[in-house]
Amino acid sequence: MRTPYPNYQNPCGWNALLPPAPVRSSLSGNTSCDLIVVGGGYTGLAAARRWHELEPTHQISILEGSRTGEGNPGRNSGFLLEVSLANDANTAEIDRMQKCNALVSKTMSELSALVRRHKIDCNLQRSGTYRAAAGEAGLQAIRSYVAFLKAANLPYEILGQDALHSKIGTDFYQEGLYSPDCYLVQPAAFIRGLANALPESISVYEETPALKVSRSGNAWLVTTPTGSITAQSVIIANNAFAKSLGFGRSRVTAIYTYAGLTDPLPSDLLAHLGTERSWGLLPAHRLGSTLRRTVDNRFLIRSCYDYEVETDNRAMEIVLKEALQRRFPFLKNTRLANVWSGATGLTFNGAPNWGEIENGLYISAGCNGGGVVKGTLFGAALVDLAHDRETADIENLFGTASWMPPDPIRKLGFKLISSMERRRGIAEI
């Protein structure tokens, strides 16, 4: 069912592995503060942290529609890329891409420093990432990614089918590569830790969806189901759901994708696996499946996309299980202990919807499926923009989200492109 804020069918599998977190209060009654951030994800938290650095006496309120760890930021696959995504990679614009990579890599170092400083227990490891292809479309994508890595002077290692088999225990893929520029993390533990590490003057209100953002005199008023809050400044950082508040309707669309996690595998099954103990694999083709073997020997598989509405998660469980078994036939009796979905904010050209909307009102939305590190970068840079400070040139480097036609044309366009891509990349699913 379509909702104006996240209301998922199933709990987040990563969050279910953690001890229950103390409940943070919801917003109730009418109140005020200096800055309101809508959305307690990576973008929203980074914006709040940066605002606090610049204005340490300000009271900041983060309104989070879900619970921290349970919501969208805890639902991802946990790849923290230090370089551009494959879809972004563009050999023709290597100078711009290198500037983007440098910003993303610096942001990743800052996140990793936060994890160390606050002793956040989230299995953060610089494991690198595999990318692999099973069919022709995937192989083509690998070749163009290699061209990008070469041009950008980034390290990588090409791996044939046998090498992949000996490292990760599957001969599903014909060819792949390994790139060291990626961390892996337990995402629910990560977002919980980042929220717990916020300074005291930043309050996170959980289960507090913003329903409306409007002008109130010379301030902004945000209305929630149980109260309202005013501030001089508001940052819209709720990604796929920004348009439900009336922002970026013609630029960002919610796309759901699905993940499943097994229990820890028993030792007889582990014996079939390769030499790498904990690893992550991204699909070469954008419609392919993501895989992970976690530090505690679970398997994660992520696959499939839906336009604006979540498909029945029980049907997705079958699809995910089959995709895992195609890669690891010896897992035929292994169940997915948790299956869940998450919404990503998709823009037509992959660029963020970022900048000032009106005086005191700012937005950073449209993660395009890879926004943990980039969202952190964009959230902090937005605050610099709000303070007229020199900052990364987000619009020129990462682009500006382009216009999309409204539904039903948009939906038809998505269905058409994804079914064509699916046909091309069927071997990768």
Ligand SMILES: Cc1cc2nc3c(=O)[nH]c(=O)nc-3n(C[C@H](O)[C@H](O)[C@H](O)COP(=O)(O)OP(=O)(O)OC[C@H]3O[C@@H](n4cnc5c(N)ncnc54)[C@H](O)[C@@H]3O)c2cc1C
């Ligand atoms: C299954 C899956 C796998 C993924 N894998 C990866 C990956 O490996 N690496 C990667 O970089 N990215 C991945 N992504 C994408 C990643 O999750 C996002 O890019 C990232 O979370 C974006 O951060 P954000 O803070 O911009 O937005 P979000 O994480 O979407 O956070 C927005 C927050 O706003 C809240 N919210 C929404 N509406 C309202 C409202 N009206 N009022 C108040 N709060 C509201 C939400 O609950 C959420 O907490 C994946 C996504 C999914 C679904």
